[in-house]
Amino acid sequence: MTFHRGQKVEIFRISEDESWGEHMNQYVGLHGIITDPDTTKNDPDALIEVSVEGKGTHRFPQDCLRLLR
């Protein structure tokens, strides 16, 4: 999935990526908006910025995100 700014996403699972911190477990199940996708390379491995409702803006690996239709 190529993510774009403004899309609504769900953090649907814990990622196994090294960038996943323990404090991020609490975000699983929450919804948010993509605020800064990988703006250079369209890289599926890039960390992308998501503003999570009520929890602030953080960078997530893309394998833990799914689009809300």
Place this chain on the structure above:
Amino acid sequence: MPDVNCPVNQTLLALQETIESGRLSNPRSRRIAEEIRDLLMDVAGGRAGKDHLGAIASLNEELAYDQASPGAMAAAKAVRDALGGHREVFQSHIDTHNCAAGDCVRLVPAPCQMACPAGIDVPTYVNLIGQGHDAEAVEVIRRDNPFPWVCGLVCTRPCEFMCVRGRVDKPISIKFLKAFAAERALSDRHYRNPARGPAKGRRIAVVGAGPGGMTAAYYLALKGYGVTVFEALPVAGGMMMLGIPRYRLPREVIDREVAMLEDLGVEFRFNTRYGSDITLKGLNSSGFEAVFLAIGAHQSFKLNIPGEDDFPQVIEAIDLLRRVALGDRRIPGKHAIIVGGGNVAIDAARTCLRLGTEEVTLAYRRTRAEMPADMEEVEQAVDEGIHMSFLTIPKAIRGDSGRPGRLTGLECIRAKLIRKDDSDRLFPVPVEGSDFVIEADTVVSAIGQRIDLDCLRDLKGLKWSRRQTIQANAVSMETPVPGVFAGGDAVTGPATVVEAIGAGKRAAGAIDRYLSGIPQPKMPPVPVRRSRVEWMEVPAGTKMTLRRPEMPLLNLERRRTTFQQVELGYTENVAREEARRCLRCDICLRCGKCVEVCRDMMGVDALQFGFLNFDQPGPTDFRVTADRCILCGACAANCPNDAIRIIDRGDERLLSYCGTILNRQKLERCQECGAVLGPQRYLEFLQRRTQGVSPVVVDRKLCHACARRHTARVHTENSPV
């Protein structure tokens, strides 16, 4: 961000319940309990000062002294236990004006503030701008971000994506309002630094004068540390200065805001590269007790195609932008091809155009729909005459065989997008036999940046992520090397200015804790409410019809030929009007109690607040309320945060939702004593509800007291005792 209940709120509720239950039989105990409750309300409401906790503890001892009353002793024990067990939470409410659990509703940040990586109190400054207090607005912004003007021009504005007004029509133009206020405050000479804390006599080195490094330097200097910023280049600004073209961010803007740091006592040492001119050992021996690495990501990825290294006309976008930022205005070529689809590619293309390149083509391997660059930037580039060549994969650099070293074009192959089995992502694959050449004399590679690892090779113990960035704790910004912190693009990879600013602020807090011997936090900080400014009164019709203003742009001819700022900024009237669209989500928490009460309890259904739902917002129209609302006040009585209020003003009753006047109706008065009865619609509602009861007075509008008196007189006359 724990999901437990807030002890401040729990203590307050328990004490309130004790007071109301009548268990405090002694009037003196009751009075003391009420005083404690008032002080707790100050803490929960963000109005408490440094003496509050001491005063609560002292009053509580007096309450506990009432040994005759078991209720008083139990209440005092509950308060004492809460203060003893959760003192830091109480203190945090006072210091940060923030309730992490979200129970103390006055201290819950708005979605826009939560979304900001720097945690700026957006509703407060937007409303200050609306009220004409630009300098105060800038002061609020700078408590979380020392670069309001820069961010007002180049921020990626996550706040606007979370803006609740966006669920009604379009989000508030937060970014441009910030730029307006900063420009105004600077122009009026009201843009000032806050007072610096007493000097601590301790030195900190910041490596890199980009947004992250300078933000850390600013907040550390405010705390009283001696800060020196080491920068490899001859200017401050980092990617703000070198990666963002002047037509988006004029150099003067950066210079003015950097000058504020110098004014605060931050020392800059330019042309000083970490790894060659300075090392960790050298910094430590010079008395620097902590180091913050904010070196950014200034190196480009290569295209990795044949001929790339054979022609000097193949240049990297970031080098081109840096060269131009430092004053070089030579034309790179007559026909330039920019390879890439991100913001840097767009910046490079528009820069070439302004330098005088006759034809600029942007080659991107996917389609416009997949372009990662900001759509606004892409549209502006197309308006200016940049050609787009989509589904184009570069294959080789072509040269003139007769003139070695002379580039003649870029050999490309057409791509098609396919979906692979295990992914819903579209991948470009070459279409066989579709080779073609785009003629050019310059090729600019803009396919991403990475950090310069070489300069940090000597730093033993530093760890690297698989993305080749510095591994640092995302909360405390600590690296495995004691006393060395890192943040910004060097940790996240290429990211945004405001993220780097947020990281710099977190690093400043972490370095302060490190040098003070305080443990580091385990969770990222929650944004801090800075104030709760009074709302602006706006009629519902105006609130609905005000539209987000378009940003006026420089004319196309100038845009194609000069580096003048493209976005010309809002005029004063436009900015003030735009601020009036704000829904004040710092006050309304969108709990929906008002809607439920009006619809389900009163059966009126006058509040059409579709914006309350994040995932599936429904229609919103504030004007509907005036048609249906009876001004009963049930919504206001059930609002936990005073967002919705009933106000009697002169001969009218108003329903205000965070300043939006949803309904106003003439008040009816008692025909005997003149007391307020309420609007006619409300009286009719009551009449309908009490139809089964025979009317006491017919065709007369009387208050309860006069009606009672009247009824008593009738009873006395008709049935004398």
